[in-house]
Amino acid sequence: MASDTQRILARAAREVIPGQIVNLGIGLPTRLFHYLPDEMEVLVHSENGVLGCRPRREGEAPDHDMIDSGGAYITTRPGASVFDSATSFAMIRRSRVDLTFMGAFEVDAAGNLANWKIPGKFSPGIGGAMELAQKVRRLVVLCSHNDKHGNPKILARCRLPLTARSCVSRIITDKAVMDVTPEGLAVVDIAEGLDPADLQAATEAALIIDESRLGRF
Amino acid sequence: MTLLTEKVRDIQAAVAAIPEGATIMVGGFGSPGTPFALLDALLESGQGGLTLIKNDANEPGIGIGKLIEAGRVTRLITSHLGLNRTAIEAMNAGRLEVSFHPQGLLAEKIRCAGAGHGGFLTDIGQGTEIAAGRREVEVDGRPWGIEPALHADVALVHAERADRYGNLIYRATASNFNPLMAMAAERVIAQAYRLDAPGELPIDAIHTPCAFVSQVVQVDRATSEQGVRPHGL
Numbered sequence: 001m002a003s004d005t006q007r008i009l010a011r012a013a014r015e016v017i018p019g020q021i022v023n024l025g026i027g028l029p030t031r032l033f034h035y036l037p038d039e040m041e042v043l044v045h046s047e048n049g050v051l052g053c054r055p056r057r058e059g060e061a062p063d064h065d066m067i068d069s070g071g072a073y074i075t076t077r078p079g080a081s082v083f084d085s086a087t088s089f090a091m092i093r094r095s096r097v098d099l100t101f102m103g104a105f106e107v108d109a110a111g112n113l114a115n116w117k118i119p120g121k122f123s124p125g126i127g128g129a130m131e132l133a134q135k136v137r138r139l140v141v142l143c144s145h146n147d148k149h150g151n152p153k154i155l156a157r158c159r160l161p162l163t164a165r166s167c168v169s170r171i172i173t174d175k176a177v178m179d180v181t182p183e184g185l186a187v188v189d190i191a192e193g194l195d196p197a198d199l200q201a202a203t204e205a206a207l208i209i210d211e212s213r214l215g216r217f
Numbered sequence: 218m219t220l221l222t223e224k225v226r227d228i229q230a231a232v233a234a235i236p237e238g239a240t241i242m243v244g245g246f247g248s249p250g251t252p253f254a255l256l257d258a259l260l261e262s263g264q265g266g267l268t269l270i271k272n273d274a275n276e277p278g279i280g281i282g283k284l285i286e287a288g289r290v291t292r293l294i295t296s297h298l299g300l301n302r303t304a305i306e307a308m309n310a311g312r313l314e315v316s317f318h319p320q321g322l323l324a325e326k327i328r329c330a331g332a333g334h335g336g337f338l339t340d341i342g343q344g345t346e347i348a349a350g351r352r353e354v355e356v357d358g359r360p361w362g363i364e365p366a367l368h369a370d371v372a373l374v375h376a377e378r379a380d381r382y383g384n385l386i387y388r389a390t391a392s393n394f395n396p397l398m399a400m401a402a403e404r405v406i407a408q409a410y411r412l413d414a415p416g417e418l419p420i421d422a423i424h425t426p427c428a429f430v431s432q433v434v435q436v437d438r439a440t441s442e443q444g445v446r447p448h449g450l
Binding site for chain 2: 046047048049050063064065066067069071082083084085086088089090092093123124125126127128129130131134135161162163164165
């Protein structure tokens with residue numbers, strides 16, 4: 001039986017199209033690395049200044065000048081390049097990165113994202129999240145559907161300070177895959193065995209659910 | 218500006234000339250590119266009341282973490298401190314004033330200073346608290362936030378190779394903020410693992426032309442704290 005995070009990651013890997021430039025946010029999204037097959041021609045961008053990184057293979061010695069933005073010692077695949085931070089963020093701001101995956105504290109029906117600050121509790125700074133969220137062509141949020149106390153993270157409207165407005169295209173949680181549409185959050189896939197009414201009950205935002213078209217994952 | 222022929226310095230002499238209370242840019246994203254040897258020399262040299270500009274705060278006990286823990290740093294301009302709990306504690310206790318900028322804006326503010334510009338126009342952060350209070354100007358019918366350039370008295374940078382004139386080559390992801398900072402400060406002190414005679418570096422591989430660099434010190438690869446940790450931040 002796959003864990004919730006494995007199911008989220010396996011589902012998220014299906015979002016990646018061969019030929020794309022993809023950024024993997026810190027935390028859960030970084031683990032997507034291991035779901036992208038070597039032969040897939042995708043260049044993974046890391047904002048510290050590398051395009052075309054991949055995890056080290058077992059036994060491969062670390063190069064101490066070669067990290068990703070999460071600090072893991074990585075290596076590169078054919079077609080890779082390295083560059084400075086200004087070039088790296090120019091790539092992001094010019095929307096030359098096709099797809100990014102990010103975690104979330106909160107995400108809402110309008111596609112607003114909050115993932116950097118909990119006032120009074122957690123404020124280590126924003127890093128590169130704001131530019132990635134605002135400018136990458138397609139932002140897919142990967143997160144648990146509810147926090148550890150069971151409170152919904154998929155809200156009618158975010159309450160925490162925003163990372164960026166109207167930036168999210170799709171949300172993948174352990175319970176559902178949802179698209180941000182002008183009408184609201186439309187459920188694309190629902191977790192195997194989960195009742196649509198229970199999904200709605202676990203979600204603050206109103207969900208658009210067409211049971212005749214619902215996929216399972 | 219330092220004459221080309223007078224840039225190679227002893228490391229302690231290079232940092233001893235940094236004044237008390239200086240604003241200092243420090244290269245590096247996590248460990249790669251952090252000028253560890255220069256930071257250790259600065260710690261030993263004793264200057265305090267410093268304002269540091271660095272992407273992150275390294276980790277407890279290494280790099281600028283040591284300077285923060287020794288109470289030498291009054292203010293830090295950064296993008297995040299997530300991996301340095303002692304820096305977060307110092308911030309929360311009011312011992313360290315911290316200004317946060319989105320990482321790409323921080324890089325661009327430094328790049329602008331290095332390019333001799335006063336600032337730039339951006340739409341990053343509009344509609345969020347980052348842009349609160351930021352001056353705006355309308356260009357081509359759109360509102361843009363004004364981001365001033367970020368200057369410094371001194372930049373401490375790390376290169377893989379240098380020559381005696383101060384031409385620099387960075388390696389892999391140890392580049393990051395280094396080439397930007399190497400253009401942006403009044404005095405630029407570069408450390409390099411390898412110091413060559415002029416003419417030894419391939420001219421089309423040089424990242425920072427020597428005109429921007431004030432002083433060069435050669436450091437031993439073995440003294441770098443980089444690589445002593447299981448990960449690279």
